[in-house]
Amino acid sequence: MAENRNKKMFGGCLSALQHMELDACTQCGECLKNCPVQEVTGNRQVSPPAKIRAFRDFIKKTRGLKSFVLGARDVDRGLLEDFTRAVFECTTCGACGKACSVGIYTQRLWPMLRREMVLRGIGPIEAQRDMPEDVRRTGNPYGKPAAERFAPWFPAEVKVAEKAEIGYYTGCTGAYDAIPMVKGDVTVLGKIGRPFTMLPPEEEVCCGFPLFVTGQFELLEGLVKRLVEGYTQRGVKTLVCSCPCCVNMIARDWPHFYGRKLPFGIRHISQYVLAALEEGRISPTAPVAESIIYHDPCYLSRGVGITEEPRAILKRIPGVQLLEFTRNRANSRCCGAGGAARKVFHENAVAIGRLTIDEAYEKKAGRLVLGCPACYGKVNEAMSGYEKQVKIVDVMELLSGVL
Amino acid sequence: MVVGNILMWAAALAFAAFAVKMLMHIAPWFRRSGRPGETHQGLRWRAVIAAVPEILLLRRLFRANPVIWLGEWVFHASLLLVIIRHLKYFLSPVPPFIWAIQRIGGIAGYIMPLSLLYIIIVKAIFNRGRYVFAYNYFLLAGFLLVSAAGVIMRTFFYPDTMQIKDFIAGALRLHATAAPDSLPFISHFCLVLIILPFLPTHIFAAPLTIYQAGKRDKELEDLIHGGKQE
Numbered sequence: 001m002a003e004n005r006n007k008k009m010f011g012g013c014l015s016a017l018q019h020m021e022l023d024a025c026t027q028c029g030e031c032l033k034n035c036p037v038q039e040v041t042g043n044r045q046v047s048p049p050a051k052i053r054a055f056r057d058f059i060k061k062t063r064g065l066k067s068f069v070l071g072a073r074d075v076d077r078g079l080l081e082d083f084t085r086a087v088f089e090c091t092t093c094g095a096c097g098k099a100c101s102v103g104i105y106t107q108r109l110w111p112m113l114r115r116e117m118v119l120r121g122i123g124p125i126e127a128q129r130d131m132p133e134d135v136r137r138t139g140n141p142y143g144k145p146a147a148e149r150f151a152p153w154f155p156a157e158v159k160v161a162e163k164a165e166i167g168y169y170t171g172c173t174g175a176y177d178a179i180p181m182v183k184g185d186v187t188v189l190g191k192i193g194r195p196f197t198m199l200p201p202e203e204e205v206c207c208g209f210p211l212f213v214t215g216q217f218e219l220l221e222g223l224v225k226r227l228v229e230g231y232t233q234r235g236v237k238t239l240v241c242s243c244p245c246c247v248n249m250i251a252r253d254w255p256h257f258y259g260r261k262l263p264f265g266i267r268h269i270s271q272y273v274l275a276a277l278e279e280g281r282i283s284p285t286a287p288v289a290e291s292i293i294y295h296d297p298c299y300l301s302r303g304v305g306i307t308e309e310p311r312a313i314l315k316r317i318p319g320v321q322l323l324e325f326t327r328n329r330a331n332s333r334c335c336g337a338g339g340a341a342r343k344v345f346h347e348n349a350v351a352i353g354r355l356t357i358d359e360a361y362e363k364k365a366g367r368l369v370l371g372c373p374a375c376y377g378k379v380n381e382a383m384s385g386y387e388k389q390v391k392i393v394d395v396m397e398l399l400s401g402v403l
Numbered sequence: 404m405v406v407g408n409i410l411m412w413a414a415a416l417a418f419a420a421f422a423v424k425m426l427m428h429i430a431p432w433f434r435r436s437g438r439p440g441e442t443h444q445g446l447r448w449r450a451v452i453a454a455v456p457e458i459l460l461l462r463r464l465f466r467a468n469p470v471i472w473l474g475e476w477v478f479h480a481s482l483l484l485v486i487i488r489h490l491k492y493f494l495s496p497v498p499p500f501i502w503a504i505q506r507i508g509g510i511a512g513y514i515m516p517l518s519l520l521y522i523i524i525v526k527a528i529f530n531r532g533r534y535v536f537a538y539n540y541f542l543l544a545g546f547l548l549v550s551a552a553g554v555i556m557r558t559f560f561y562p563d564t565m566q567i568k569d570f571i572a573g574a575l576r577l578h579a580t581a582a583p584d585s586l587p588f589i590s591h592f593c594l595v596l597i598i599l600p601f602l603p604t605h606i607f608a609a610p611l612t613i614y615q616a617g618k619r620d621k622e623l624e625d626l627i628h629g630g631k632q633e
């Protein structure tokens with residue numbers, strides 16, 4: 001059964017552009033110096049040129065000239081398993097694509113290569129396999145009860161409107177795994193004073209990102225339609241969200257799975273809050289006399305192009321001295337938590353997270369400011385038991401404390 | 404005549420292998436769109452214009468690694484000039500611009516092997532050699548041999564240009580003529596035939612992906628910054 005599947009043509013999930021990208025890779029290796037997984041493992045199989053070369057070979061075996069004349073050849077199951085592991089070990093941070101000498105859009109290519117492996121029954125791997133069932137059962141990829149989505153942390157003083165033009169989407173990782181972050185979000189939204197609405201916990205299901213990025217697309221259409229209709233019924237015109245992965249998914253992929261243009265706009269919370277600061281709706285008063293260092297999340301900077309708004313917010317806090325990582329903005333280094341790889345490759349994620357901690361520590365930052373719930377959870381884990389200690393804080397968590 | 408016949412059919416075979424390989428690769432580029440995560444693929448003229456210097460100057464490679472860029476750019480530029488210079492053997496009458504670049508094309512022929520040597524040295528010694536793949540070395544070595552044979556021929560054993568032109572004109576019509584009686588030419592010609600089917604697919608794909616990347620960078624500015632929002 002598996003053998004027959006491995007003779008099936010490879011590349012069926014890829015777009016025309018992605019086929020072109022596979023052909024465009026010059027195997028120059030220039031992307032390797034930016035790859036966080038290479039940095040901590042040195043595993044050449046995970047490198048972009050190796051993955052591209054392996055997949056080209058699969059295509060050649062099943063749709064090359066020889067296979068055209070003599071019939072498709074079977075692709076060795078062992079090779080496929082090694083490739084699958086490599087493609088799922090990647091954090092999908094997209095740093096390789098940013099450095100690519102021919103402009104390959106790797107942040108998109110890797111999820112589609114993962115999809116190919118899922119359709120062949122080889123991927124995803126280990127704990128990633130449980131996500132669709134968890135989402136189906138509980139609405140989130142962690143399998144946590146919907147009743148615990150907001151109740152343990154939602155501030156009593158923040159009022160949520162039944163209907164409003166502004167909607168706030170919390171996201172599963174923030175709600176269950178990075179509570180100070182989302183608590184900071186709603187506190188700031190409350191202080192802005194404009195009515196905003198949210199879906200009730202059982203209706204605010206997963207945005208689909210972890211399923212998309214692991215190539216498990218089956219539930220996506222249902223999830224997206226459910227969420228879009230929920231916000232539409234509440235009169236939402238602008239959906240605000242802080243999680244970079246969710247924002248990326250909503251902006252790039254929801255229209256595809258919804259089947260048409262979304263009936264509302266999407267804003268990252270930093271854009272919305274910066275506008276409120278500029279309008280004078282809120283203003284930070286208490287000083288934070290510290291040097292802080294801001295880490296650009298991969299799916300915020302390379303994903304949707306937001307780099308300046310979080311910095312502009314931080315600079316408005318009195319007393320703040322903003323430091324920069326050597327690799328910043330669109331060239332930032334992954335924190336190690338991306339692409340659902342952390343679910344399986346925990347050691348990699350911790351080791352990569354510690355590279356960020358090391359630099360923040362060496363630059364004598366008083367606080368390491370993160371802007372992504374996955375980074376928040378994983379870098380906190382990487383910090384635990386580590387000899388170099390830096391206080392971690394989220395942008396909105398920090399701001400909410402000084403308003 | 405026998406040698407001419409063999410060379411002609413070898414050339415036809417090598418060219419056919421190259422063409423079929425490229426066509427097999429290019430076919431999926433025309434598949435219908437509509438997969439998740441696809442960006443708009445139509446041509447945008449402003450993006451095309453913006454992509455021209457990106458492609459011609461290999462600017463993405465420059466940003467990634469200026470040291471290797473120097474060798475790669477010189478190699479690609481000199482290869483282009485050498486190819487244009489060689490068109491005089493294939494065209495009749497020869498257009499004036501091809502005559503015009505004969506001198507600079509000749510100089511490029513000397514520079515090309517030097518740039519290849521530079522790339523090989525940088526890759527092997529200074530540039531994380533462990534990430535260089537054997538196929539890349541094969542191609543670099545192949546081009547080095549072809550260009551070295553060209554230089555030797557041009558410098559020491561200048562062949563009869565008319566013989567070459569006749570031979571090529573015959574080969575293009577699949578009508579065998581006598582091969583030029585020049586061993587350096589035959590070696591040069593055979594080496595070209597050997598590397599032809601192995602030419603990398605990036606020669607066609609990379610300009611397109613560089614263009615798409617520029618367009619994508621531009622679209623990123625609008626992805627969630629643009630549009631009428633609250």
Ligand code: SF4
Pocket residue numbers: 034035036037038046047048089090091092093094095096097106107110334
């Ligand atoms: S996306 Fe990130 S982790 Fe994956 S190969 Fe590229 S640089 Fe490495």
Ligand code: SF4
Pocket residue numbers: 024025026027028029030031032048049096099100101102103104
């Ligand atoms: S930089 Fe781009 S072209 Fe070079 S090996 Fe990496 S993915 Fe391939």
